[in-house]
Amino acid sequence: MRILHAYKVYLPGVYGGIPSVIAMLTMLPRMGFQTEVLVACDRGMGRKYEFDGVNVEAVSSIGTVMSTPLAPSYPFRFAERARSSDIVVHHAPFPLTDLGVLLMPKDSVLIVHWHAEVIGRPWLMRVLAPFIRNSLKRADKIIVSDRVIVENSPFLKTFEDKCVVVPYGCDxxxxxxxxxxxxxxxxxxxxxxxxxxxxxxxxxxxxxxxxxxxxxxxxxxxxxxxxxxxxxxxxxxxxxxxxxxxxxxxxxxxxxxxxxxxxxxxxxxxxxxxxxxxxxxxxxxxxxxxxxxxxxxxxxxxxxxxxxxxxxxxxxxxxxxxxxxxxxxxxxxxxxxxxxxxxxxxxxxxxxFSKTLFLSRMQEIYQEAHHRRRSAQ
CATH class of the missing domain: 3.40.50.2000 (Glycogen Phosphorylase B;)
Structure with a gap:
């Protein structure tokens, strides 16, 4: 089973919580998954590299504005990579992935891992909100780290039935x-x-x-x-x-x-x-x-x-x-x-909050979502 994790940055270039979660999830190949990562460069030409045995592709970017890479080709590359993946994991928030979701195949399994709200910038959120809601509507499952995130999110309440609470893990x-x-x-x-x-x-x-x-x-x-x-x-x-x-x-x-x-x-x-x-x-x-x-x-x-x-x-x-x-x-x-x-x-x-518990929970969710999507076809 091929899983594509999509986000804006990844290790080793950026240290942070979401890249660390993705890195932990790449350990699932030991449980029968083949995992790849798609991100964007903060600036410069795209490149492919390997990190801890995982293939990573970083698409070209002309720079970064408001913590978001300006990578025009990213949504198209995301949709292309989604076609050859059994499960696509959108690590939100990242608006370019939301644009890519519009282009991805209808039969692809989409998991939205909702890491955090976008705080502030109300004018920007008015523009992005329809694309975010489309991703959540399209998602087979939405993963949150705590129930309180669903309760306090203006986006997630509408899709509460899709939300699954899986606390992060730690080694x-x-x-x-x-x-x-x-x-x-x-x-x-x-x-x-x-x-x-x-x-x-x-x-x-x-x-x-x-x-x-x-x-x-x-x-x-x-x-x-x-x-x-x-x-x-x-x-x-x-x-x-x-x-x-x-x-x-x-x-x-x-x-x-x-x-x-x-x-x-x-x-x-x-x-x-x-x-x-x-x-x-x-x-x-x-x-x-x-x-x-x-x-x-x-x-x-x-x-x-x-x-x-x-x-x-x-x-x-x-x-x-x-x-x-x-x-x-x-x-x-x-x-x-x-x-x-x-x-x-x-x-x-x-x-x-052990790593083992986190990975076993995520494995079950990926397998269930994949099975349910395939059974419905």
């Missing part, structure tokens, strides 16, 4: 364990930063790093921010203005084992997202696998349902630096409490 064995070299690196980091807080994610507005930096003014801690993005220069400048640049390090994109070392060395994960564009937060699962508590925000998404307030972390209102600082201080100053939350988080990932 808890990888994120929870250290080899000898990694343990030595963690020990060194903890000696260097005995009260370390780590944040991981792209440097974009909805991640709330401005709130985190303002909170840092009132927390006796060092912090590392792992990730790249268009706001990096602005955030460094703000750190200097706030007088925290000597305690905050912007490390850029790191390899996964390096991220793991910083997560294990930290006392807590800071996850200060401020809008519903943050739908889940897989990095929360990674930190929980390492036994670390999380400070997250009370968004109307799955975010506060992953690391729950008082159980696996602390949840505060978004856009409130004082509340975020207070939560960080509580975890740093009450190590026994933080350790209890960390143990609970580790167990929660093992039983509810």
């Amino acid at each position: 808890d064995a990888y994120w929870g364990e250290l080899n000898h070299a990694e343990q030595r690196a963690v020990d060194n980091l903890q000696r260097q930063y005995p009260r370390l807080v780590v944040a991981v994610g792209r440097l974009v507005s909805y991640k709330g790093y401005e709130i985190f930096l303002r909170a840092m003014q009132n927390v006796d801690t060092d912090a590392v921010i792992i990730g790249e993005g268009p706001l990096k220069a602005d955030l460094i400048r703000l750190s200097e203005e706030l007088g925290v640049l000597d305690r905050v390090k912007f490390l850029g994109v790191l390899k996964s084992h390096e991220v793991k070392q910083y997560v294990h060395a930290a006392k807590a994960l800071a996850f200060p997202s401020v809008t519903e564009a943050e739908a889940f937060g897989i990095v929360q699962l990674e930190a929980m696998s390492a036994g670390k508590p999380v400070v997250n925000t009370a968004l109307a998404t799955a975010v506060p349902q992953v690391a729950r307030d008082g159980k696996e972390g602390l949840t505060v209102p978004p856009n409130q630096p004082a509340a975020f600082a207070e939560a960080l201080r509580r975890l740093l100053d009450q190590p026994d409490f933080a350790a209890r939350l960390g143990r609970s988080g580790k167990e929660r990932v093992r039983t509810e």
Whole structure:
């Protein structure tokens, strides 16, 4: 069975939650699936490459505007690739795939993996809304990570009967364990930063790093921010203005084992997202696998349902630096409490958010959708 995953970006060029989910889904070939990925270049000529044994095609793009590649050929290439695929997975949001859905064969199985809402830009949404609704109408199944996403989405309510809740998974064995070299690196980091807080994610507005930096003014801690993005220069400048640049390090994109070392060395994960564009937060699962508590925000998404307030972390209102600082201080100053939350988080990932559980659920959905479509023909 051939599966085509379609989105705007993929590894290793961009580190982020959706590419990481796609990468996990490419492990399904071991269960009898042949998986390929279609994306767009951020700029330049198209190319084909292999990443972790998976064939990836990136179509040509003349640039990127509002986080969307300008790739005129993408919808046509998507439709062409869909014709030779048994299942097509549209990782939304990506408007060019919605345009491609208009051109794809009527008998193709379409799964929409709804990762997040498009927040803001109301004028743009008025233009895109008919195409998004067409994709959802056309879909055999719509995958969401939490029920609350359906309840709060202006698009999904109409198609509630197609929606299936499948929480994301995490390779808890990888994120929870250290080899000898990694343990030595963690020990060194903890000696260097005995009260370390780590944040991981792209440097974009909805991640709330401005709130985190303002909170840092009132927390006796060092912090590392792992990730790249268009706001990096602005955030460094703000750190200097706030007088925290000597305690905050912007490390850029790191390899996964390096991220793991910083997560294990930290006392807590800071996850200060401020809008519903943050739908889940897989990095929360990674930190929980390492036994670390999380400070997250009370968004109307799955975010506060992953690391729950008082159980696996602390949840505060978004856009409130004082509340975020207070939560960080509580975890740093009450190590026994933080350790209890960390143990609970580790167990929660093992039983509810494991990679194995996620893949088995997705396998069932793909097979059922394919069987139902073929039976109806």
